[in-house]
Amino acid sequence: MKASVKNKWIMLSLTMVCYLFFYTGRHNFGWAVSGMAADLKISFSFIGWISFAMLIGYAFGQLVNGNLADRFSPRLMVITGAYLSIATNVAISFSSNAYVILFLWGINGYFQSLAWAPGGKIINNWWNKAERGKAFGFYTMSAGLSSVVTFLLSILLLQQGYEWRMLFRLPVLLLLITATIFIIFIKDKPVDEIILGAEKQKQSSTTWTQRYAKILGNKNFLMICVAFGFESMARYGLIFWVPIHYLGSNWKQQSQNIWITFFLPIGMAFGALCFGWLSDTVFKGKRTKAILIGMLISSLLAFSMYFVSKEHFVLSAILMLSAGFFVYGPQACFWPLSPDLLGSELTGTGIGFMNMFGYLFAALGEPLIGKLIDSYGSTHPIFIIVSLACLMSATTIFFASKRIYKNN
Structure with missing residues (x-):
């Protein structure tokens, strides 16, 4: 029995709403930098290395988490990334050492990477091949809108006179709410897996090393x-x-x-x-x-x-x-x-x-x-x-x- 139209739209919407607030724990950094640099006497060169650490952490996560989502529950990966990212942001808000911030922001990159590929896996499980492009189009749009949300919240907080530390504490509260709703209602896949049965059989015949070898050969x-x-x-x-x-x-x-x-x-x-x-x-x-x-x-x-x-x-x-x-x-x-x-x-x-x-x-x-x-x-x-x-x-x-x- 295929996923009902109602259920697949619910799963897509839940995934989109959760990811809509993920950037509150990542794209907030640029807004905090001016205050952070002045307060902690950090050069912009070092600020660049802090951003470098986050992006490297995210890059490594992207390399491995797609495969992990095939082996473990993607819904649990998304929620784990959300909660750990929130904790890391709050920890940064209490930090006054540039190297501690660099370390925390680097591991935050990995925590943030736990969402995109597993979220895509959930969408892939609920939408058939003919409609998958449309579903991923909406998913990508939610990532773009996540930047809109983060920029808006950051601008409003700064105009209200809040210091840079609050940019790591307040916006991520929305991620806490939506991630909790996500874990309560989301399902990894329909009960019946007929939609992707044939594709899964093909995937099971190829090891992860063989998949990477094929990519590197293209x-x-x-x-x-x-x-x-x-x-x-x-x-x-x-x-x-x-x-x-x-x-x-x-x-x-x-x-x-x-x-x-x-x-x-x-x-x-x-x-x-x-x-x-x-x-x-x-x-x-x-x-x-x-x-x-x-x-x-x-x-x-x-x-x-x-x-x-x-x-x-x-x-x-x-x-x-x-x-x-x-x-x-x-x-x-x-x-x-x-x-x-x-x-x-x-x-x-x-x-x-x-x-x-x-x-x-x-x-x-x-x-x-x-x-x-x-x-x-x-x-x-x-x-x-x-x-x-x-x-x-x-x-x-x-x-x-x-x-x-x-x-x-």
């Missing part, structure tokens, strides 16, 4: 992973450093400027929703072309932002909205390339492997941006790095696309 997919890595470097360059750019040292005198940053996650959420549809309709399933166009436009937008003063509210808001749309939107086209190039048997492992590349590249970019800010005494170089990362992603996807369609 040069086209590895090129896609590199392109995704540069895209993620650009995405996190914006998510983490843009709040620092608009906060500055005198943001309280021009507090409306920080609302410019709110347009970034809004653009990301809409981009995630639109790009998947565009790749299926306008680009007729040629996802690499949609990614190429998105990355080229992103590069131009980021380069333009280098020359725009923070005081130009309307222009900055338009550029921020557009950058969010075109930087994050292509992610909706990257994920389906895993089954497209590897087959359904390797979908989970492929997505985890690709996401590992993304966070590894993002981690490498953080100390570089922090060093440039310290060296130049300005946050504007952020946008040059983002622009170059987008250009490198576009270049890589261009050559990958030529190889893919030549072979086909």
Whole structure:
């Protein structure tokens, strides 16, 4: 007996609502940095290494948690990650040592990684192959909206005069509530597993080492992973450093400027929703072309932002909205390339492997941006790095696309 329409939508909604608040324990860091750096006398170079630690922890988690979700209960993995991330955030709020914060933020990266792949596993279990793309589109959108929620809460708390420590205590309370609701009502899979029976039989015949060996032997997919890595470097360059750019040292005198940053996650959420549809309709399933166009436009937008003063509210808001749309939107086209190039048997492992590349590249970019800010005494170089990362992603996807369609 297949999962009922009602039940599969309930499971998708529960997973989306839970993930909607996961970033309150991750994307809050950029908003706390200015106060933290001033209070604890931490350089932006070291701040970059703290962010690096989190992203490396997340990258490692992405590499292993897809396989773990196949062996253990994904609902328990999600809830474990949520509760441990909340505890780590609260611990950071009471810390005054930069190295303790670096360690805690690094393990928080791993705890946060316990949600995405296992959440995807739950969705995969409840939705059949014909509807899975739609379900994952909504799931990706919830990640984009999670940034919207985190940015909004952080801005409101700062405008109310709360210190940086409260950014690690208050927003994650919402994750505590939604994660608890999630664990009470979510089910790993339907009672009857007919929907995925055939696929599971195929997966059981391949060991995890064989799956990784097949991925490493697929040069086209590895090129896609590199392109995704540069895209993620650009995405996190914006998510983490843009709040620092608009906060500055005198943001309280021009507090409306920080609302410019709110347009970034809004653009990301809409981009995630639109790009998947565009790749299926306008680009007729040629996802690499949609990614190429998105990355080229992103590069131009980021380069333009280098020359725009923070005081130009309307222009900055338009550029921020557009950058969010075109930087994050292509992610909706990257994920389906895993089954497209590897087959359904390797979908989970492929997505985890690709996401590992993304966070590894993002981690490498953080100390570089922090060093440039310290060296130049300005946050504007952020946008040059983002622009170059987008250009490198576009270049890589261009050559990958030529190889893919030549072979086909």
